[in-house]
Amino acid sequence: MRHRPAARDAKLVEQFSHVDALVAGLFDGVFSVEEVGRRGHLGLGCGDHMDGELVVLDGVFHLCHGDGTVSVLAADDTLAFAEVVDFGPVAAELVEAVDSIDALTAAVAERVVSPNLFHAVRFDAHFATLSLREAKRQTKPYLPLAEAVHDQRENTVTDVTGTLLGFVAPSVFQGISVAGPHFHFLDTTGTVGGHVLGIGGATGELAVETYPGVTVRLPTTPEFLGADLELGDVDGAIRHAESDHQR
Ligand SMILES: [Zn+2]
Numbered sequence: 445m446r447h448r449p450a451a452r453d454a455k456l457v458e459q460f461s462h463v464d465a466l467v468a469g470l471f472d473g474v475f476s477v478e479e480v481g482r483r484g485h486l487g488l489g490c491g492d493h494m495d496g497e498l499v500v501l502d503g504v505f506h507l508c509h510g511d512g513t514v515s516v517l518a519a520d521d522t523l524a525f526a527e528v529v530d531f532g533p534v535a536a537e538l539v540e541a542v543d544s545i546d547a548l549t550a551a552v553a554e555r556v557v558s559p560n561l562f563h564a565v566r567f568d569a570h571f572a573t574l575s576l577r578e579a580k581r582q583t584k585p586y587l588p589l590a591e592a593v594h595d596q597r598e599n600t601v602t603d604v605t606g607t608l609l610g611f612v613a614p615s616v617f618q619g620i621s622v623a624g625p626h627f628h629f630l631d632t633t634g635t636v637g638g639h640v641l642g643i644g645g646a647t648g649e650l651a652v653e654t655y656p657g658v659t660v661r662l663p664t665t666p667e668f669l670g671a672d673l674e675l676g677d678v679d680g681a682i683r684h685a686e687s688d689h690q691r
Contacts, residue, residue, distance in 0.1 A: 473522025484528025510580030569648020
């Protein structure tokens with residue numbers, strides 16, 4: 445059989461911890477910004493103590509906090525979860541009047557060969573409306589994710605320009621990643637951002653890159669090693685956490 449080194453060198457999605465660990469309430473930051481930043485310059489995640497939504501854009505780690513502020517993280521700051529790529533799309537294309545996350549996901553699907561691989565997305569656009577949420581910093585003992593998200597900040601902004609980015613993952617990866625679309629946003633001023641719950645009237649340049657796999661690094665903290673990760677209805681818990689449901 446012929447040796448094919450090129451296939452082994454393919455770029456992968458680089459992930460730190462997994463979504464099931466968040467579902468179980470493992471919110472401690474265990475991976476440093478420096479460590480994650482060596483693996484990619486575009487991506488998303490969440491902060492130490494589940495504090496806010498991470499936007500990794502051009503190698504800068506922005507954390508959108510539950511109080512509405514956005515900060516830039518330092519190399520020794522830590523993250524509970526992160527997913528990054530060495531993003532290098534071939535081209536970006538103008539996409540107009542995108543009125544939902546489903547429509548954006550469909551626009552991504554039109555540009556890739558198969559839904560069975562990972563896709564990273566960058567959409568530099570103007571949005572007529574954008575619904576965002578930011579998780580609030582949690583304190584120990586942590587609640588499971590499905591309960592912790594009930595105090596999240598939810599906010600709809602209008603007439604905003606910035607970068608929506610993230611991933612569309614194959615459904616079989618639910619629990620490791622988030623199956624289907626998972627997008628975060630940061631505006632051009634770096635002061636508005638979060639996890640994207642909904643979009644309307646979006647026009648901009650859409651870039652997509654496909655990856656044939658994911659590398660997952662697991663925490664080795666006592667909390668992770670001792671956690672019960674037999675979680676039951678993980679799919680339901682993730683769908684609940686990914687939607688809007690402020691109490
Ligand atoms: Zn998110």
